[in-house]
Amino acid sequence: MEVLIALSIGVLTCCGVWLVLQSRTFQVLIGLALLAYGVNLFIFSMGSLSVGAEPIIRPGVPADLLHYTDPLPQALVLTAIVISFAATALFLVVLLASRGLTDSDHVDGEEERP
Amino acid sequence: MSVSSMPLMPHLIVMPVLLPLVAAAALLLIRESRHRVKAAVGIAATIGGLAVATTLLVAVNHGTGPAAIGIYLPSNWAAPFGIVLAVDRVAALMLVLTGAVSVAAALFSVGRWNRAGVHYHTLFQIQLVGVNGAFLTGDLFNLFVFFEVMLAASYGLLLHGSGTVRVRAGLKYIAFNLLASSLLLVGIAILYGVTGTLNFADIAQKIPQIPASDRGLLHAGAAILGVAVVAKAAMWPLNFWLAAAYSAAAAPVAAVFVILTKVGVYTVLRLWTLLLSAETGASAVFGSDALIVGGLATLAFGAIGMLASQQLRRVAGYSLIISSGTSLAVIGVGDATLIGAALLYLVGSTLASCALYLLAELIERSREIDAAPPIREHESDRLPFRLENRDTLAESEDDGVRPGTAIPAATSFLGLSFVACALMIAGLPPLSGFIAKFAMLSALLDPNSAGAPARHVAIAAMRTTLLVSLLVSGLLSTIALARAGLRHFWTPHDRAPPRLRVVECAPVAMLLLACAALAVGADPALRYTRDAAQALVDPAPYIDAVMSATVVPGPSAALPMATGIATR
Numbered sequence: 001m002e003v004l005i006a007l008s009i010g011v012l013t014c015c016g017v018w019l020v021l022q023s024r025t026f027q028v029l030i031g032l033a034l035l036a037y038g039v040n041l042f043i044f045s046m047g048s049l050s051v052g053a054e055p056i057i058r059p060g061v062p063a064d065l066l067h068y069t070d071p072l073p074q075a076l077v078l079t080a081i082v083i084s085f086a087a088t089a090l091f092l093v094v095l096l097a098s099r100g101l102t103d104s105d106h107v108d109g110e111e112e113r114p
Numbered sequence: 115m116s117v118s119s120m121p122l123m124p125h126l127i128v129m130p131v132l133l134p135l136v137a138a139a140a141l142l143l144i145r146e147s148r149h150r151v152k153a154a155v156g157i158a159a160t161i162g163g164l165a166v167a168t169t170l171l172v173a174v175n176h177g178t179g180p181a182a183i184g185i186y187l188p189s190n191w192a193a194p195f196g197i198v199l200a201v202d203r204v205a206a207l208m209l210v211l212t213g214a215v216s217v218a219a220a221l222f223s224v225g226r227w228n229r230a231g232v233h234y235h236t237l238f239q240i241q242l243v244g245v246n247g248a249f250l251t252g253d254l255f256n257l258f259v260f261f262e263v264m265l266a267a268s269y270g271l272l273l274h275g276s277g278t279v280r281v282r283a284g285l286k287y288i289a290f291n292l293l294a295s296s297l298l299l300v301g302i303a304i305l306y307g308v309t310g311t312l313n314f315a316d317i318a319q320k321i322p323q324i325p326a327s328d329r330g331l332l333h334a335g336a337a338i339l340g341v342a343v344v345a346k347a348a349m350w351p352l353n354f355w356l357a358a359a360y361s362a363a364a365a366p367v368a369a370v371f372v373i374l375t376k377v378g379v380y381t382v383l384r385l386w387t388l389l390l391s392a393e394t395g396a397s398a399v400f401g402s403d404a405l406i407v408g409g410l411a412t413l414a415f416g417a418i419g420m421l422a423s424q425q426l427r428r429v430a431g432y433s434l435i436i437s438s439g440t441s442l443a444v445i446g447v448g449d450a451t452l453i454g455a456a457l458l459y460l461v462g463s464t465l466a467s468c469a470l471y472l473l474a475e476l477i478e479r480s481r482e483i484d485a486a487p488p489i490r491e492h493e494s495d496r497l498p499f500r501l502e503n504r505d506t507l508a509e510s511e512d513d514g515v516r517p518g519t520a521i522p523a524a525t526s527f528l529g530l531s532f533v534a535c536a537l538m539i540a541g542l543p544p545l546s547g548f549i550a551k552f553a554m555l556s557a558l559l560d561p562n563s564a565g566a567p568a569r570h571v572a573i574a575a576m577r578t579t580l581l582v583s584l585l586v587s588g589l590l591s592t593i594a595l596a597r598a599g600l601r602h603f604w605t606p607h608d609r610a611p612p613r614l615r616v617v618e619c620a621p622v623a624m625l626l627l628a629c630a631a632l633a634v635g636a637d638p639a640l641r642y643t644r645d646a647a648q649a650l651v652d653p654a655p656y657i658d659a660v661m662s663a664t665v666v667p668g669p670s671a672a673l674p675m676a677t678g679i680a681t682r
Contacts, residue, residue, distance in 0.1 A: 080299055
């Protein structure tokens with residue numbers, strides 16, 4: 001599972017970085033969204049990956065990460081998801097405003113001159 | 115009177131966050147057409163914030179050791195488990211600075227800008243929530259949350275007034291800050307993975323115990339976090355967006371944005387001195403070379419950029435970059451006397467940059483007195499945002515000509531204020547910019563504080579470079595500002611003297627008087643900033659104060675945690 005998670009974070013981040021470096025605003029937007037997904041998975045994976053474990057302490061079971069999953073990164077990632085989603089949505093609004101004002105979807109608001 | 119002996123004290127610590135938050139909520143309930151009421155509420159809240167910050171500063175200044183640090187547990191959980199707010203000398207100083215800048219910007223905006231779009235004062239207050247929270251927080255993830263609150267409000271404020279230039283600058287500003295926030299999250303996640311905690315003080319305690327196999331990961335995390343934070347502090351090469359974005363913003367917005375780069379500088383100062391202090395063994399002063407070299411490069415970039423700028427707003431933007439570069443390089447060198455002097459410099463340069471942004475608007479407007487109001491110049495017919503009350507803008511122009519509101523000797527006022535700003539930014543006598551710069555230079559020349567012997571040679575070379583860079587950047591900014599002054603004030607022209615409104619001149623005068631007061635009271639101010647720097651260099655009392663903070667017992671002693679409702 002570690003390999004699978006690491007690969008998905010890597011692929012998401014690679015695609016995100018590549019798209020952010022493009023010159024069209026919509027590609028930048030999708031790139032930022034993909035980067036946010038990669039980062040969210042990364043935070044999630046910091047709390048030790050485990051299958052079928054739960055974060056609630058049961059009597060008689062020692063309270064360590066071998067028997068439980070860490071609840072804190074799950075709480076953190078929830079906050080991070082909300083914030084990155086909201087910020088990306090705001091970027092979309094500004095993108096549309098820029099498209100409307102400049103008649104161009106280039107990040108500079110005008111086409112490059114050859 | 116120490117921090118804990120004041121009657122309202124523990125709750126006063128949370129007020130710099132709570133007050134603007136409540137004000138923002140109240141402002142949302144007031145209709146947009148009642149802009150006078152909105153402005154009154156906004157200004158009252160900023161003045162209240164300044165008063166609270168000053169009270170905190172006075173209280174913190176009276177204590178010594180752990181008594182000089184105020185701790186507030188918002189969720190009433192003990193330190194490493196719950197979130198924590200901490201106010202010490204540096205945090206209190208930054209809160210007062212934020213208060214001063216926000217009062218000036220809020221007053222200035224009453225002149226015209228608060229009617230250029232909707233929800234101006236609400237966004238302004240939310241911005242203050244984020245800034246004050248970032249100064250107070252003692253927790254990495256809360257730092258991220260407050261950064262995001264601050265940035266979310268700044269996106270809205272940057273676009274305030276709309277227009278092609280602002281939308282174009284805002285697009286890049288938002289994209290850049292989203293990327294920096296992603297890096298910040300990655301850095302926080304790695305630090306949490308390595309140390310298992312998010313509390314600053316707890317991380318500082320855990321870092322010496324980290325096994326050698328995890329050191330690499332820790333350093334990677336610290337470096338990623340550092341890159342994200344210095345991007346906010348406008349370190350070269352991560353500062354290309356600053357001058358463009360800030361000069362596109364409306365004047366009072368740019369004036370309050372001045373504090374945003376200082377949040378970055380403060381975060382570097384807080385995290386670096388606390389987490390990677392000299393006591394942390396193998397990780398001690400990790401990254402100091404990067405900070406010094408980056409700071410020097412930023413300083414050079416700012417000085418050259420200022421020399422190349424034609425517009426006054428761009429000059430102000432580069433003066434911010436110079437201020438950030440100086441502070442970052444000084445933090446990298448890292449001895450207490452130097453950081454103390456740099457804090458005084460930071461305060462003075464912030465006030466002066468803020469005044470320069472406001473002044474730039476007044477000067478540009480006075481030169482275009484016959485032309486269309488500058489607020490319309492970027493607008494096209496196809497506005498993406500609904501601008502309510504657009505006609506009131508024209509009305510506010512008439513206000514300026516009403517007898518009694520225009521101030522006499524307007525040209526001399528503008529000229530004198532500009533000279534004062536220039537003296538502050540270039541670090542020339544008699545204002546406090548000179549005193550702070552002089553204190554920095556004398557600390558750099560002091561051979562007794564040259565750091566540990568092992569790093570002696572490298573550090574000595576860095577100190578000499580920093581000394582020369584400070585002097586050269588002072589010279590370059592003098593040239594740039596003198597040239598701007600010649601062009602704006604000594605060029606002959608035949609037009610009526612500018613008409614200025616009291617409400618727009620008062621903030622500028624207030625900021626410059628604060629600079630003068632800093633020069634007159636330089637001795638206590640410098641003593642305060644040196645104490646603050648000493649507390650940063652020796653973080654043990656801070657760690658003790660945070661980790662030993664006790665929870666308030668609940669109404670029923672059997673359930674002491676019953677009141678612990680998370681506020682996040």
